[in-house]
Amino acid sequence: MKKEIIATDRAPAAIGTYSQAVAVGETVYLSGQIPLVPETMALVEGDMAACIRRVFDNLAAVCEAAGGSLAEIVKLNVYLTDLAHFPLVNEIMAEYFSPPYPARAAVGVASLPKGAPVEMDAVMVRGCR
Numbered sequence: 001m002k003k004e005i006i007a008t009d010r011a012p013a014a015i016g017t018y019s020q021a022v023a024v025g026e027t028v029y030l031s032g033q034i035p036l037v038p039e040t041m042a043l044v045e046g047d048m049a050a051c052i053r054r055v056f057d058n059l060a061a062v063c064e065a066a067g068g069s070l071a072e073i074v075k076l077n078v079y080l081t082d083l084a085h086f087p088l089v090n091e092i093m094a095e096y097f098s099p100p101y102p103a104r105a106a107v108g109v110a111s112l113p114k115g116a117p118v119e120m121d122a123v124m125v126r127g128c129r
Contacts, residue, residue, distance in 0.1 A: 001025055008065035011058040012036035015113065021062050021124075028066045028124040032079070033058040034116035043114060048085050049092060055120050056096045068126045070096055075123040076104045082117065083108040089118070 006021035006028065014020055014031070021030045035044045035054035038061070044054040060070050078089055086106055093101075102122070112119045 006062060006066045008061050010038060010061035010065070012038050012041055015041075021066055023066055023126075026126040026128075028063070028068065028126060030059060030062050030066075030073075030122040030124060032077075032119045032121040033062070034113055034119045036114070036116075043116060048088055048117060051116070051118050052085075052089055052092045053095075055118055056092065059120060059122060060096070063122075063124055066124065066126065068124050071098070072124045072126060072128050073097075073102045073122045074125050074128060076102045077121050078104065078106040079109045079112060079119040080106065080117065081109060081112060085117070 004023040005019045035051035
């Protein structure tokens with residue numbers, strides 16, 4: 001089975017030695033997204049809610065570039081520099097996802113790239129709704 005590299009200018013460009021996503025068959029592995037604005041590669045301005053929404057928007061753009069959508073995410077990992085923001089992640093996630101929700105993990109971390117307060121990565125299966 002061959003790897004398919006997924007790339008879109010609607011999400012931040014990779015800032016290291018990785019791809020935005022890699023598909024193997026119908027399974028797509030999405031790299032971590034932080035709240036970077038694709039056009040400027042700067043962190044989004046605003047509060048934590050703006051950061052979380054930007055991350056979901058970035059993930060959605062990569063899903064779409066892979067021929068899918070957020071609805072096809074089966075596993076989501078959330079990394080927060082402050083776990084006190086976890087209720088806000090739940091609140092905003094409900095704006096982007098409908099039941100059945102993906103499997104999920106939330107991890108508190110000391111720091112993230114570019115000083116971001118949140119990062120998320122995911123696994124999507126195309127055609128899985």
